[in-house]
Amino acid sequence: MKDTFTHQGMRKRLVETLKKKGIANKGVLQAINAVPRHLFMDSGFVDHAYVDKAFPIAADQTISQPYTVARQTELLDVERGDKILEIGTGSGYQTAVLLEMGAVVYSIERQNELFKRTNRFLPKLGYRPKKLIFGDGYAGLEAEAPFDGIIVTAGAPFVPKPLLAQLKVGGKLVIPVGENVQIMTVFTRTDDTEFEKEEFGEFRFVPLLEDKE
């Protein structure tokens, strides 16, 4: 588990690539610069850790493309101390980016193998989410609601109602919606019953599946 100057140099270049692709939020760029993505990848892919691409992790899942992580985090509009719920912990990379930004993070994963692995792994790097949960993200996390932001890192065939219900007024849900291709969609809660909806282009994610495995 090493982070060398070479890795740091590659991360700087990745940050430059993300800037060129339109990521402007300084906090997001700093977080990407800080998180050693290569340590979140399966050993066979470590050499590609700072290429702007998604790669396989355990249980047929993927670590999202850095651009996607950066864009979703930017759209979430995270401020220090914000209470954030992530659906789809996976490798924990997005979780680490949120923690670098000073968020208080709750994250749900439905694959037990990934849940256990990431639960052991994050503290080794000094990343301490408030809670990692083995469960079904469709239900959100009623016990800890409301949240300043909710980020879904798998493709949702529809927008789960509990996720909207668990937002604070002013809070945002960032969710890729669609079956084969997803439209990155942001819902901002404007009052008790109203939400503003905005769309931010096409992305491709592994599917948000129902029930735990």
Ligand code: SAH
């Ligand atoms: N944020 C992750 C992305 C992993 S891919 C990362 O940075 O590595 C999406 C993840 O969502 C997978 O781990 C998958 O198992 C998980 N997932 C799919 N459906 C889910 C659901 N209903 N509830 C919680 N997690 C889910």
